[in-house]
Amino acid sequence: MHLQPKKSLGQHFLNSPSALAKIIETANLKNGEVVLEIGPGTGVLTGALLKSGVKVIAVEKDDRANVLLREKFASEIASGNLTVHSADILETDRAKMGFEEGGYAVVANIPYYITGAILESFLEYGPRPNRMVLLVQKEVADRIVARNGKESILSISVKAFGTPRIAAKVPRGAFNPPPNVDSAILSIEDISDRLFTEKGLEIRRFFDIVKAGFAHKRKLLISNLKEMDLDKIDQKFAKIYLNPKVRAEDLTLKQWFDLLCE
Numbered sequence: 001m002h003l004q005p006k007k008s009l010g011q012h013f014l015n016s017p018s019a020l021a022k023i024i025e026t027a028n029l030k031n032g033e034v035v036l037e038i039g040p041g042t043g044v045l046t047g048a049l050l051k052s053g054v055k056v057i058a059v060e061k062d063d064r065a066n067v068l069l070r071e072k073f074a075s076e077i078a079s080g081n082l083t084v085h086s087a088d089i090l091e092t093d094r095a096k097m098g099f100e101e102g103g104y105a106v107v108a109n110i111p112y113y114i115t116g117a118i119l120e121s122f123l124e125y126g127p128r129p130n131r132m133v134l135l136v137q138k139e140v141a142d143r144i145v146a147r148n149g150k151e152s153i154l155s156i157s158v159k160a161f162g163t164p165r166i167a168a169k170v171p172r173g174a175f176n177p178p179p180n181v182d183s184a185i186l187s188i189e190d191i192s193d194r195l196f197t198e199k200g201l202e203i204r205r206f207f208d209i210v211k212a213g214f215a216h217k218r219k220l221l222i223s224n225l226k227e228m229d230l231d232k233i234d235q236k237f238a239k240i241y242l243n244p245k246v247r248a249e250d251l252t253l254k255q256w257f258d259l260l261c262e
Contacts, residue, residue, distance in 0.1 A: 013041050014109050014135065016174035019185070020048050026167040026187050027107045027133045029054050036099065036129065038089045038108035038118065043069050045109055050076055057104075059085045059092060090117055094127050101127040102192065109135040112179070116154065123161040123191065124203055131162070132188040141166050141184035150249040153214050157207065159253045162191040199261050209260060213248040221248045 014020060023045065029035065031053035040046045040058040046069065049056050056076075060066050066086045076082040085097070106129045110118055115136050122129060142148070144164050146155045158164050167185040172178040196203050212228045213221050222244050225233050237244055240258045242251075251259075 012109075012112075012175040012177060012179050014044055014174060015176050016170065019135075019168070019170045019174045020045060022168045022170075023107065023109075023133060023135070023185055024048050024052055026185055027052075027105060027131075029105070029107075034099075034104040036094075036104055036106045036108075038106065038110050040069060040084075041065050041109070043072050045107070046073065046082070049107060050081055055081055057083045057085070057097070057099075059087050059089045061086075061088045090114065090121060099127045099129075102130045103127070104129050106132040106134070108133075112137050112140075115140055119154075119158060123158065123188075124207070126193070128161070128191050128193065130191055132186075132191065133167070134186050134188075135170060135183050136186050137179075138169060138182040138184040141186045144186065151251060151253075152249065153207075153211055156210055156253055156256060158188060160195060160206070161193060162188040164188045195257065199257055201257070201260060206256075206260060210248075210256060213251075217247070217249075219247075220244070221246050221251065224248065 027035075029049070029052045033054050035049055035054045035056050037046055037049060037056055037058045039062075040060055041062070042065065046056060046058055050073070058069065060069065063086060066084055069084050070077060073082050073084075077084065085092070106122060115134075118134075122132065140154075143152050144155050144158050145166055146152070155164075165187050167187050170183040170185060172180070172182055174183070193203065195201075196206065209225070209228065213224050215224050215227075222233060222237060234244070236242075236259055240255065242255065242259065
């Protein structure tokens with residue numbers, strides 16, 4: 001069965017053996033561990049994951065792909081090494097599927113138009129994976145690791161829960177059909193909400209304030225935060241020796257936590 005990529009689903013099927021090998025290497029998989037694959041499509045990555053000895057739980061929205069996967073991996077499904085769910089990952093209750101906090105990894109070539117939604121779902125809400133290895137747009141990966149030295153809501157959101165790094169660049173020709181941009185293998189390791197629990201910070205409140213800080217890019221951070229009527233914001237800046245003329249993009253994750261924990 002040949003699967004024609006659907007533009008409406010953001011499908012770009014990986015067809016590069018070297019990129020596939022790099023994803024598996026980056027994931028550092030352990031025999032028998034549980035891996036969630038989002039949008040397996042034709043099953044190229046699925047097959048590589050299964051060969052590494054892990055148990056794969058695949059969630060695929062495209063019914064055509066689900067038919068193909070069940071035919072292609074009938075023996076792996078019968079043995080219990082692969083489970084295929086016909087579902088939209090953003091509408092799936094991971095706890096009801098049996099996932100436990102820190103008890104699984106996510107390895108996937110995701111539809112790029114839902115990158116932000118996937119990161120929010122898996123980082124800000126449990127049960128969280130212990131690590132994620134994702135194929136994303138290179139520009140997005142660069143923003144997440146703040147390659148230009150400037151932070152963003154996205155980079156702070158990821159770094160608050162884990163340690164991101166770019167494992168490799170993947171050229172657009174590695175996909176069918178080729179996307180309009182180059183891609184990158186993004187690894188996010190040591191995922192947890194421990195920074196929030198240790199500091200006693202409520203996750204939603206933290207991000208409400210961070211988003212307010214970035215709300216008006218031309219304004220100074222302190223001006224943006226004053227619009228939220230934060231208590232004694234001037235004194236808090238002074239206490240952690242934060243320049244009142246600083247902008248949100250110049251604050252590190254540690255400085256955000258220091259500021260909000262004062």
